[in-house]
Amino acid sequence: MLKIILALLIAIPSIALAEDTNTKSDIRRVIRKNLRDIKNCYKSSLEKVSNEEKFEGKIVAGWDFDKDGTVTKSWIVDEKTTMKNEEVKTCVTAAIKNWKFPANAEGKATTIHGYPFLMKLDEKKN
Structure with missing residues (x-):
């Protein structure tokens, strides 16, 4: 049984670089809530690649969200x-654009400079 492993790297310097207008835990909570979007990007593209193609690695995404928590821009x-x-990278940036973060009490925008997602297959049989 193939199992997709999608991991959030725990040491996240990118959140530390985000302006302290939103708490790090609020940001992580939204990312975890929407992690299925990222997994679906990987899964849908996986079905289209040949068995010989190495199809794993890290995607580091960045994004801006406004004072209301709406993502205004995302990038790799x-x-x-x-x-x-x-295809996976394009899907990830599109998915992130649909995420909604908590509104900022100070009325400021926030930038995430780079959040890593690790994608790989676990080929162990259960």
């Missing part, structure tokens, strides 16, 4: 991303 941090599949 290419120099930190090891996943080569463009």
